[in-house]
Amino acid sequence: MKIKHINLDVCKAKAGIRTDTELSKRTGISRTTLINYRDKRKFCSITLKNLMFLCSILNCKIEDLVEFEY
Structure with missing residues (x-):
């Protein structure tokens, strides 16, 4: 199984989060x-x-965030 695509920007937009800085502040994960x-x-x-x-924070499932290739 490989990662096909990472949908971080899509999930971030759907959650109404505009910047990585904002997401970083909400999650505690560095920018x-x-x-x-x-x-x-x-x-x-x-x-x-x-x-x-x-x-x-993004109100999504893992499979929304990451697409896998089997």
């Missing part, structure tokens, strides 16, 4: 880390804690 999560290789290193924070 740099959020920017790195847009890269499929770097997203693989996401912690469960950060994944849950993102899904909670």
Whole structure:
């Protein structure tokens, strides 16, 4: 299973969050880390804690945030 696409910007827009700075303040995840999560290789290193924070704040499911290729 591989990551096909990361929908962070789409989920962020649906949640009404305009900037990475705003998302960073809400989640406690650094802006740099959020920017790195847009890269499929770097997203693989996401912690469960950060994944849950993102899904909670963005009001989405994991499969909304990440598309997998089987």
